[in-house]
Amino acid sequence: MPLFLDIHRHIPGLTKDAVEGAHQRDLATQSKHDAKFLNYWFNDRTGDVFCLVEAPSKEAAVRVHQEAHGLVADEVVEVREGE
């Protein structure tokens, strides 16, 4: 399954609770799009969030965010994990 890092930059007013809540909504939505959100990293001062997600396509990964909470990433980069 392809792997993507989605990059959200400078979300205004981002909090730890907000990003946790959004992630929970991703987890509740992902199976509709055959996606699996594996992990995320964030900075609540800069408003940056990085989500690692397996999905059949970039579009499928984007749709999970769209449906779950509407906070679509600024960029989605297909990646391979280092060995």
Next chain:
Amino acid sequence: MPLFLDIHRHIPGLTKDAVEGAHQRDLATQSKHDAKFLNYWFNDRTGDVFCLVEAPSKEAAVRVHQEAHGLVADEVVEVREGE
């Protein structure tokens, strides 16, 4: 220990072997700076690399790359991992 995601964008001519070699040099260098490179993700078409690293400071994380192979990240973002 603080956690950082370092972001390298559009490295010309990036290959899987090159990024693996650079990562091995990071691993060989990191202890001098009390850093620990945990994982990385890359795209050899776009030339993007994302390294997840524990380090005492952003500067320490940068110095590992400087000494190991000279490919300093475009940006280093302090992050917390999602729970």
